[in-house]
Amino acid sequence: MNTTITATQNDDVLLEVKNLRTYFKLPRNKLVKAVDDISFTLHKGKVLGIIGESGSGKSVTSRSILRIVEEPGYIAGGEILFKGVDCLKLSEKAMNALRGKEISLIFQDPTTSFNPYMTMGQHLEEAYRVHKAASKDTIRKRSLDVLKMVGINDGENVLPKYPCEFSAGFRQRIFIAMAMIFNPDLLIADEPTTSLGITIQAEIIEALNDVKRASGTSIIIITHDFGVVSQFSDDIFVMYAGHCVEFSPKRDLLLSPMHPYTVGLIRSVPLLEARKTRRLKSIPGFPPDMTALPDGCPFAERCEYAKDVCFKERPELLDVGNGRFCACHYPLKQYRTSDETVLEV
Amino acid sequence: MESKETNTKTLESTNSVARPKKVTFRSIGRFLWENKSFTIGLLIVLFMLSLGIFADYIVPHDAYNGNPREKLLSPFWMKDSNPKYVLGTDYIGRDTFSRICYGLQVSIIIGFGSVAVSLTIALVIGIISGLSHPSLLDSILMRLTDVQMAFPFIVLAIIILSVVEPTIGSVILVLGLCSWAVRSRVIRSSVMIQKESDYVAAGIALGASKFRIAWKYILRNLLPSLVAAIPLDVANAIVLESLLSYMQIGLKPPIISLGSIMGDGRNYMASHWWMTAIPGFVILFFVLGLNLMGDTLQKKMTDVSVKG
Numbered sequence: 001m002n003t004t005i006t007a008t009q010n011d012d013v014l015l016e017v018k019n020l021r022t023y024f025k026l027p028r029n030k031l032v033k034a035v036d037d038i039s040f041t042l043h044k045g046k047v048l049g050i051i052g053e054s055g056s057g058k059s060v061t062s063r064s065i066l067r068i069v070e071e072p073g074y075i076a077g078g079e080i081l082f083k084g085v086d087c088l089k090l091s092e093k094a095m096n097a098l099r100g101k102e103i104s105l106i107f108q109d110p111t112t113s114f115n116p117y118m119t120m121g122q123h124l125e126e127a128y129r130v131h132k133a134a135s136k137d138t139i140r141k142r143s144l145d146v147l148k149m150v151g152i153n154d155g156e157n158v159l160p161k162y163p164c165e166f167s168a169g170f171r172q173r174i175f176i177a178m179a180m181i182f183n184p185d186l187l188i189a190d191e192p193t194t195s196l197g198i199t200i201q202a203e204i205i206e207a208l209n210d211v212k213r214a215s216g217t218s219i220i221i222i223t224h225d226f227g228v229v230s231q232f233s234d235d236i237f238v239m240y241a242g243h244c245v246e247f248s249p250k251r252d253l254l255l256s257p258m259h260p261y262t263v264g265l266i267r268s269v270p271l272l273e274a275r276k277t278r279r280l281k282s283i284p285g286f287p288p289d290m291t292a293l294p295d296g297c298p299f300a301e302r303c304e305y306a307k308d309v310c311f312k313e314r315p316e317l318l319d320v321g322n323g324r325f326c327a328c329h330y331p332l333k334q335y336r337t338s339d340e341t342v343l344e345v
Numbered sequence: 346m347e348s349k350e351t352n353t354k355t356l357e358s359t360n361s362v363a364r365p366k367k368v369t370f371r372s373i374g375r376f377l378w379e380n381k382s383f384t385i386g387l388l389i390v391l392f393m394l395s396l397g398i399f400a401d402y403i404v405p406h407d408a409y410n411g412n413p414r415e416k417l418l419s420p421f422w423m424k425d426s427n428p429k430y431v432l433g434t435d436y437i438g439r440d441t442f443s444r445i446c447y448g449l450q451v452s453i454i455i456g457f458g459s460v461a462v463s464l465t466i467a468l469v470i471g472i473i474s475g476l477s478h479p480s481l482l483d484s485i486l487m488r489l490t491d492v493q494m495a496f497p498f499i500v501l502a503i504i505i506l507s508v509v510e511p512t513i514g515s516v517i518l519v520l521g522l523c524s525w526a527v528r529s530r531v532i533r534s535s536v537m538i539q540k541e542s543d544y545v546a547a548g549i550a551l552g553a554s555k556f557r558i559a560w561k562y563i564l565r566n567l568l569p570s571l572v573a574a575i576p577l578d579v580a581n582a583i584v585l586e587s588l589l590s591y592m593q594i595g596l597k598p599p600i601i602s603l604g605s606i607m608g609d610g611r612n613y614m615a616s617h618w619w620m621t622a623i624p625g626f627v628i629l630f631f632v633l634g635l636n637l638m639g640d641t642l643q644k645k646m647t648d649v650s651v652k653g
Contacts, residue, residue, distance in 0.1 A: 068549050071479060100551035113543035117565050130553045175547075 013081075014185055014218050015042040015065070020078035022057075022064045030291045034060040034073065036242040039317075042186070047212065047219045049229030049250070051265065052239035053287055058222045061239070062188045065220075066103055067095050082186070101131050104179035108191040110171035114163035120174055121159030127181040146177040149214050150207045169200035173207050180211055187211070189221045193228055205231050226269050230254060238262050241288055241298040244317055248324040258320065258331040260303045266337055297329065305330055380645075386637025390576075393631045397449035404443035406430070409599055411438030420619055432623055435609050441620070445627055448603040451596065452631070455517055455586045456579040462521025463578065464571065467528035472559055474529075475536025487533070493526040498585065506594050516595055520582050528574065532567060539563050569646035576639035580632040587628055603628050 022035040035057040042048050050058050063069045065080055067087060080087040082103065087095065099105075107113040114123060124143040128134050134142075140159070147155035150173040163171060172192060179187055189208065193201035209232050212219055223229055229236055229250065236253045238246040238261065246259040257263045264283035285302040288294065297303070300310040309329050317327040377384045396403070406429075416438035419425040426433065432441040474486040502519050509515045539545055539562070548562050583603075589595030590604030591611075598605065603624045610620025 066550055068546070096552040096554065098552070099549070100553075105547075105550040107543050107547060109543060113547050115544040115548075115562055115566070117568075126548070126553070127551055130551055130557065 012043045013041055014044045014083065015220075016079075016081040017041075017061075017065070018079040018081070020061070020064055020080060021076040022060050022069055022073060023076045024073040026072070026291065032290045033242050033293065034290065035064060037078075038239075038242075038244050040237055040244070040247060042218055042220065044185075045212075045216045045218055046235065047221060047233040049233030049236045050220060050222045050239060051224060051226065051229055051236060053224060055287055055290065056239040057242040058224075058239055059190050062105065062190050062220065062222055065186075065188065066099055066105055068099075068105075097131070100127050100179075100184075101182045102184050103186045103188065104182075104184040106172075106175055106179050106187065106189040106192045109195045110168050110175055111195070113175060114171060116163055119160055119162055120166075123163075123174070124159070124178055124181060127178065131182065142181060143177075146180045147174070149180060149211055150174070150177045151203075151210065152177070169196055169203060172196065172200075172204050176204075176207055176211060180215065180217070183215050184217060187217050187219045189219060191222055191224070193223070193225070201225075201228070208232070226254075226266060238265070241290065241293060243298060244325070244327060245299065246324075246326050246328075247317070248326075249322075252322065252324055254337065256332075256336055258324065258326040258333070258335070259299075259328050260305050260332065261299050263332065263335060263337075264302075297327075305332070380641050382637045383641035386576075386634040386639075386641070389630055389634030390638060393449055393627070393634065394453060396446050397453045400443075400446035400450045404440070404446050406440035406443045408439060408443035408447050408601060411435065411440070413438050417613070417617055417620075419617075420623065423619075433619060435606075435620055436613060441606070441623060444601050444606050445603065445624055447601040448606050448624065449627065449631070451513065451600060451602050452583045452586060452628075454513060455520065455602075456583040458513075458517040459520035459524070459582045459586075460575060460578045462517060463523075463525040463528060463582075464575075466521065466525040467532055468564075468567075468571075470525070471529040471532025472536055472563065475533040476540060476555070476559060476563075478537055478540070487530075490526045490529055493523075498523050499588075502589055503594055506589070511589075511594070511596055513596065513600065516586060516589065519589075520585055523585075524578065524581065528578070531570075531574075535567055535570065536563055539566055570643075573639060573643035573646040576635040576642065580635035580639070583628065583635075584632055 018039050020035055020038045021033065024032040024034055026032060038057075038061060040048065050061060052058050060069060060073065064075055065082075065087070067075070069075060075088060078088070082098070087098070090098070114120075118126075121140075121143065124146070125139050128139050143159060144155040147153075147158060152158060152170075152173060158166075158174065166174070176192075187208075192208065193204050196204060205228060208219065208221070211217065212232070219233075221229060221233055233250055236246075236248060236250050237244060238253075238259065240261050246253065246257065246262050248258075253262065254266065257266055261283070264281070267281040268283060270280055283302055288298050288301070294300065294311065296309075296311040296313055297306070297315050300306045303310065307330065313329070315327045315329045317325050320326050320331060377387075411434060415427060415430070415434055416436055418427050418430050418434045418438075420433045420441075421428065421431050430440050430442070432445070434440055435444070470486050470490065474483040477483050501523055505519050505522075506515065545558060545562050548558050553561070586595060586602065587604030587607070590602040591608045593605075593608060595604060596602045606624040607621045610617065610624075613620055
């Protein structure tokens with residue numbers, strides 16, 4: 001693929017992923033191309049939302065950036081330029097120095113992401129233990145600061161307690177605080193709200209927003225929920241079967257999606273306050289078998305607009321103007337989402 | 346920044362879910378009252394430990410040299426007894442009670458020593474092979490464990506002890522080398538489960554080194570189950586040591602072991618059964634006490650790690 005989503009202002013670029021490919025080797029010589037030829041750019045202080053169904057390669061993308069893809073997965077090729085340095089060429093030691101200090105990862109399920117035998121204070125201290133020594137007072141002060149950043153004002157009471165003493169939402173706040181200890185330049189939130197209740201989801205998004213405003217950190221937020229990305233991401237990156245199908249500024253994507261898959265995703269968002277009663281439309285069929293992807297467009301079988309060429313040739317990600325990219329033989333130029341479909345844009 | 350101030354709700358940590366109890370005398374008392382089998386086991390073990398540890402101060406007679414004129418006396422409740430010898434004397438007139446105290450001392454040293462050896466081996470092999478799981482190293486270590494498990498304990502003990510002099514140190518090594526296999530399997534599987542857990546992934550994403558992951562994250566979470574395993578393993582080691590001594594392939598005189606006291610009574614079993622039975626009951630109760638403790642600990646500790 002020749003087209004990459006290139007940066008317009010180069011000095012502003014924090015992360016540039018070029019043609020990233022992460023494959024998983026399965027027994028009997030099967031190969032799963034979990035992430036296949038993905039490129040995107042993240043500017044300083046911006047929020048990128050990666051959206052897609054389960055198994056579309058969202059989490060693998062985030063783990064590839066940190067280079068913590070688990071066996072039997074491996075990064076087969078591409079470049080990950082973080083501040084102009086290719087992470088894939090760094091030594092493991094140099095990579096360890098980035099992890100947790102300049103790039104932090106927030107996990108999906110806060111009930112399992114804490115070590116049950118460590119207090120919250122020890123968890124917050126852990127980053128200092130790994131990266132640089134500091135006096136107990138400094139660590140404590142910084143811990144209380146980051147806890148304030150996520151809206152926890154009585155940090156003194158939180159530090160000596162164990163993870164089991166907090167609710168899931170509260171733990172997720174603390175996890176965000178942990179990720180912010182060294183003010184990383186990039187925060188990757190891997191489905192940070194998926195395992196939480198709906199009101200807590202809003203609180204966590206608000207906390208992430210606070211963190212972003214206070215520190216200017218760039219955020220990659222991975223989700224399968226349009227409600228989450230629509231609230232605070234700048235750009236949206238739609239993934240399907242390991243491929244990028246659409247990349248676009250948020251507003252454009254939500255108002256006039258071009259890829260039929262994006263349209264399907266937006267249509268399947270339930271709305272309680274819809275003006276007209278509207279049946280919830282789901283995308284027919286299932287995601288393709290990742291061990292045997294078709295030659296053509298991976299979405300063709302489920303696509304209502306698919307024509308012959310869609311089954312034969314894989315569409316390339318093409319620049320369609322206005323900073324928008326779409327991988328479709330017949331991008332929808334005219335499609336407009338109806339008013340009630342558009343969430344808070 | 347201004348909007349941040351207004352946005353931030355004051356969150357208090359009062360929405361905490363469960364508070365682990367502080368350890369006080371009261372809470373210890375309640376624990377002992379609620380877990381009576383643990384308490385009984387603890388009392389038996391403490392009694393045995395104090396007999397063994399303070400043997401030098403409490404033995405009434407010379408345990409090594411007897412008085413042949415007072416040999417084969419019965420314990421106090423039988424008619425042919427001498428009030429000087431509470432549990433009677435053996436075939437050369439040595440006080441059985443004194444000998445049991447020293448035997449306990451040896452059993453305690455060997456029991457805890459061999460568990461320290463076997464747990465160390467099991468931890469090293471279990472953690473290394475668990476962490477390197479789908480690898481050649483893991484396969485080699487696990488085949489080694491298979492060999493160890495397939496080898497009968499007695500045969501291995503006879504082989505080793507016929508080559509090296511059976512001293513307390515060598516018996517500790519033999520028992521340690523014979524009992525790590527099962528533990529290392531258990532540790533390996535637990536490491537493999539933890540390796541997949543999110544908090545280990547969180548540690549890796551934080552940039553922690555492999556060694557730090559093994560030490561701070563994985564070993565720390567293994568501790569509860571290890572603590573629970575110690576009493577059970579010690580009990581096992583004590584039984585095995587007595588067995589070796591009884592069969593006269595273990596410790597040699599003048600070192601006294603509970604097993605060798607039983608062995609001494611073997612030829613007199615028909616007429617003087619208590620010479621074998623009394624040290625046997627001491628082993629029985631010691632092991633029973635350790636097992637009662639171990640069972641409760643195992644139940645409690647696994648509860649904790651499941652709740653996370």
